Amino acid sequence: MNKRLKYLFITCTCLSLCSACDEGKIYPDDxxxxxxxxxxxxxxxxxxxxxxxxxxxxxxxxxxxxxxxxxxxxxxxxxxxxxxxxxxxxxxxxxxxxxxxxxxxxxxxxxxxxxxxxxxxxxxxxxxxxxxxVASFSRIQTQVFNAKCVMCHGGSTTTAGDLDLTAAKAYNSLINVKAPHSDEGKNYVTPGDLNNSYLLDVLEHDNHIDIFNGAEQREVRALIRTWIKAGAENN
Ligand code: HEC
Incomplete structure (x- = not known):
């Protein structure tokens, strides 16, 4: 750009900026x-x-x-x-x-x-x-299972513990289904019964404890507990 053009360019930019100021617009166009x-x-x-x-x-x-x-x-x-x-x-x-x-x-x-x-x-x-x-099963599916579980509990070759948590299967895999490794014979999820829902034990006590940490773990536990207490609906 030669000097004159540059001068012209700067002048125009100033002018357009000033006119923008006149209209009270202080934001860039987008x-x-x-x-x-x-x-x-x-x-x-x-x-x-x-x-x-x-x-x-x-x-x-x-x-x-x-x-x-x-x-x-x-x-x-x-x-x-x-x-x-x-x-x-x-x-x-x-x-x-x-x-x-x-x-x-x-x-x-x-x-x-x-x-x-x-x-x-x-x-x-x-x-x-x-x-x-707020405590919907579809939120559990996305926030918990899809994000943090299906890489291991994902059907076909990667179904850890024979538990499939992919969207099409998760609900039926959990509700009123006996957890084979629960010493107390709990179900994975019993609607309305926190004490008979092994899904919570796994997240709170076992080798799964590190999947969520700190405040996020509290959030996810509150979500799952509230959903179970409210009847564990497929909502
Ligand atoms: C890194 C792989 C991995 C991830 C990620 C993982 N799991 Fe597991 N999970 C396993 C394995 C392996 C077992 C089987 C443990 C056993 O047989 O003792 C298991 C077992 C379980 C069981 C008990 C199954 C039974 O046999 O009674 C539950 C419930 C479970 N996982 C839920 C979850 C949930 C919910 C998530 C996500 C928050 C999750 N897992 C994430 C590997 C994983």
């Missing part, structure tokens, strides 16, 4: 407020399984369906009776869906409870009022 919002009123059941290490959030997702674009943390309600209204501001054009989800502090998706497709219009959205079962 974060200009779209003005589009999504609002949802949520009810939550079984708050004992509320994530403590990760966070419950309302998120927007793009085409891949797994990488959050926007994340708004949802504070734990004080009781199940309390409805929570959450708004996600400034939706981007590439939004394909909005989900109630558990996400890590690094904003990775752990589990999406409920997701709402979003079309490409510019209108703000009011999503249907929704009840979230």
């Amino acid at each position: 974060t200009i407020d779209s003005g589009r919002t999504a609002t949802v009123t949520l009810h939550f059941t079984h708050l004992d399984a509320w994530p403590q290490k990760n966070s419950m959030s309302l998120i927007s997702l793009g085409e891949d369906g797994v990488t959050p674009i926007l994340v708004k943390r949802i504070l734990e309600p004080s009781s199940e009776a309390e409805a929570v209204t959450v708004t996600l501001n400034n939706l981007t054009e590439n939004t394909h869906s909005i989900a109630v989800a558990v996400v890590t502090s690094g904003m990775s998706l752990v589990h999406a409870y409920q997701s709402f497709p979003v079309n490409a219009s510019e209108e703000s959205l009011t999503l249907p009022e929704t009840t979230i079962e």
Whole structure:
């Protein structure tokens, strides 16, 4: 670039920056407020399984369906009776869906409870009022089994202890099924009966104790215990 062109370029950049200032826009183009919002009123059941290490959030997702674009943390309600209204501001054009989800502090998706497709219009959205079962089996499947167990308990050649925890099999592998290595003759999972659910013993006492650590272990245990207490439904 010769000197004159460079001067012209700098002048133009300054001018456009200043005009942006005049309009009160201080963000670079890709974060200009779209003005589009999504609002949802949520009810939550079984708050004992509320994530403590990760966070419950309302998120927007793009085409891949797994990488959050926007994340708004949802504070734990004080009781199940309390409805929570959450708004996600400034939706981007590439939004394909909005989900109630558990996400890590690094904003990775752990589990999406409920997701709402979003079309490409510019209108703000009011999503249907929704009840979230915090202690759902599908959250256990994604957050626990898919993430940390199926590499060993994954069917065919890698079914450690003859226990298949892949999505199609896990529920039926566990519910009211006798655990062959339980000295007390426990089932893997007995709905409503924490003391007759060997799945908890394995995570708490055996050689599986290191799979989850610290706060994440507490979160996962609370999730599984709450789910069993609530009747261990396939939900
Ligand atoms: C590194 C491999 C590995 C991973 C990961 C793993 N397991 Fe295991 N698991 C085993 C092996 C091997 C056995 C069989 C132990 C035995 O026979 O004494 C076993 C046994 C079990 C049993 C008892 C089965 C019986 O025979 O009574 C349960 C329940 C279980 N695992 C659940 C889990 C869960 C839940 C996860 C994920 C949080 C998990 N395992 C992750 C290797 C693994």
